Amino acid sequence: MITGWLRADGRKGIRNVVAVAYLVECAHHVARRVVEASADPHVHLIGFPGCYPNEYAAKVMRAIATHPNVGGVVLVSLGCESFDRTALAEAVLASGRPCEVLVIQHEGGTAATIAAGRAAVARVRAAADATARVPMALDELVVATICGGSDGTSGITANPAVGLAFDRLVAAGATCLFEETGELIGCETIMADRAITPELGAEIEACVAKAEAYYRTLGLGSFAMGNAEGGLTTIEEKSMGAYAKSGASPICGIVKPGDVPPRGGLYLLDVVPDGEVRFGFPNISDNAEIVELIACGAHLTLFTTGRGSVVGSAISPVIKVCANPDTARHLMADMDINAGRILLGEATLQDVGDEIFDRVLAVAGGAESVSEALGHREFILTYKAFSPIGPACLPRGGRA
Amino acid sequence: MSAPVILLNPIDNVLVAVRRVALGEVIDPQSGVASAASVPLGHKLARYALPQGAVVIKLGVPIGILNAPVAAGAHIHSHNLDSAYTRAMAFREKP
Numbered sequence: 001m002i003t004g005w006l007r008a009d010g011r012k013g014i015r016n017v018v019a020v021a022y023l024v025e026c027a028h029h030v031a032r033r034v035v036e037a038s039a040d041p042h043v044h045l046i047g048f049p050g051c052y053p054n055e056y057a058a059k060v061m062r063a064i065a066t067h068p069n070v071g072g073v074v075l076v077s078l079g080c081e082s083f084d085r086t087a088l089a090e091a092v093l094a095s096g097r098p099c100e101v102l103v104i105q106h107e108g109g110t111a112a113t114i115a116a117g118r119a120a121v122a123r124v125r126a127a128a129d130a131t132a133r134v135p136m137a138l139d140e141l142v143v144a145t146i147c148g149g150s151d152g153t154s155g156i157t158a159n160p161a162v163g164l165a166f167d168r169l170v171a172a173g174a175t176c177l178f179e180e181t182g183e184l185i186g187c188e189t190i191m192a193d194r195a196i197t198p199e200l201g202a203e204i205e206a207c208v209a210k211a212e213a214y215y216r217t218l219g220l221g222s223f224a225m226g227n228a229e230g231g232l233t234t235i236e237e238k239s240m241g242a243y244a245k246s247g248a249s250p251i252c253g254i255v256k257p258g259d260v261p262p263r264g265g266l267y268l269l270d271v272v273p274d275g276e277v278r279f280g281f282p283n284i285s286d287n288a289e290i291v292e293l294i295a296c297g298a299h300l301t302l303f304t305t306g307r308g309s310v311v312g313s314a315i316s317p318v319i320k321v322c323a324n325p326d327t328a329r330h331l332m333a334d335m336d337i338n339a340g341r342i343l344l345g346e347a348t349l350q351d352v353g354d355e356i357f358d359r360v361l362a363v364a365g366g367a368e369s370v371s372e373a374l375g376h377r378e379f380i381l382t383y384k385a386f387s388p389i390g391p392a393c394l395p396r397g398g399r400a
Numbered sequence: 401m402s403a404p405v406i407l408l409n410p411i412d413n414v415l416v417a418v419r420r421v422a423l424g425e426v427i428d429p430q431s432g433v434a435s436a437a438s439v440p441l442g443h444k445l446a447r448y449a450l451p452q453g454a455v456v457i458k459l460g461v462p463i464g465i466l467n468a469p470v471a472a473g474a475h476i477h478s479h480n481l482d483s484a485y486t487r488a489m490a491f492r493e494k495p
Binding site: 152153155156160185186187190228230231232233234235236237240241243244342343344345349 | 402403406408416417418419439440441442443444458459461462463464476477478481482483484485
């Protein structure tokens with residue numbers, strides 16, 4: 001049984017994090033010192049480094065500051081950046097959460113703001129701790145998946161095992177999110193066939209075509225020599241390995257970063273910006289994608305890795321599934337699940353899929369994931385540009 | 401020694417090596433099919449004989465089209481499998 005923190009919008013959190021957010025890089029140091037001074041593993045640092053305005057960054061920050069795992073927020077502003085701190089604070093307060101705003105130029109500088117921040121965190125923590133705890137059903141849970149540091153084993157162990165766990169979660173009514181359309185090139189017609197409406201299927205195909213064009217403009221091919229050495233022959237074969245994480249459930253919609261899908265079902269997150277290539281790579285590292293999945297409401301993320309990533313995340317725990325038995329031998333202290341056992345004949349895909357499912361329930365129930373216990377709290381948010389999703393993208397509703 | 405290959409989906413027509421598979425090693429104890437090549441982890445072997453033009457199925461989905469007939473146990477890779485997506489995007493050995 002999961003016990004969640006009940007938020008005013010009806011969603012429930014599996015953690016009760018106090019988020020300390022810097023609104024420009026100039027406020028990063030002060031915000032970090034405020035977090036460190038709290039010595040509370042559930043006070044997390046988030047932020048946006050840019051001084052120039054960006055609608056996407058504002059939307060993602062708003063979505064994360066009002067995420068069900070967040071119980072309260074402290075904003076740290078330098079004072080002259082263009083991020084609209086008042087609008088963000090109003091959105092947090094309107095969501096029923098405590099929020100305090102510190103402006104370094106008004107507080108009297110670094111030391112004064114750190115001291116004020118410590119007191120603000122203590123007040124926000126006390127208010128957040130008063131949040132009601134209620135039973136939380138599996139159909140209220142949002143689970144995301146991502147792969148990073150992939151190798152030839154990812155597509156045959158960890159990814160299909162996550163797919164099996166996703167199928168069980170979706171069958172139990174949970175909401176599941178998968179992403180990275182740039183790694184799904186060649187899968188679009190198969191994905192489109194799984195869409196719950198033909199119009200959504202057409203949107204899925206358009207979404208992958210956009211990704212293919214975007215990466216082509218950047219001059220990045222998706223297929224490398226190392227893939228062939230690992231036994232992969234065609235682009236669609238490589239993509240299928242990544243695609244296997246999505247399981248076999250019907251696809252209920254497409255969301256973009258910060259959109260919250262309706263309750264239940266499997267959704268594709270479109271992470272590739274719209275329009276001409278403006279700010280470079282769609283996502284500069286795995287954590288940039290994890291942040292976007294969290295912005296869509298993910299309570300936790302299943303991260304599959306062959307080469308061996310060690311990251312976690314602020315706000316929502318990351319569960320790491322190691323695909324490669326050799327990597328597992330070296331890095332098991334950073335992994336939650338060893339899917340490499342499939343290659344050693346020690347477990348079946350179904351065994352590992354069930355183990356992942358059980359681990360999701362345990363971490364949702366309050367158990368720390370390995371990266372969470374190790375103190376990983378990565379967070380990165382950069383400039384991007386998106387148009388709103390089309391009318392066919394969420395046939396069953398949701399919040400764009 | 402652990403099983404040399406894995407069947408990722410019941411409808412697949414290829415088996416995937418889970419470690420180095422030796423030439424002549426039996427990969428399907430039921431049919432007695434043996435590997436026709438020595439291949440490293442991650443490579444594909446035909447589960448049974450397949451004609452030219454056959455769609456290769458892995459993970460339950462099509463991953464390309466055979467440009468030559470293959471025998472049971474044959475290594476399936478860039479020498480006999482073409483992408484059905486965009487030929488230019490599939491990996492090709494330099495001539």
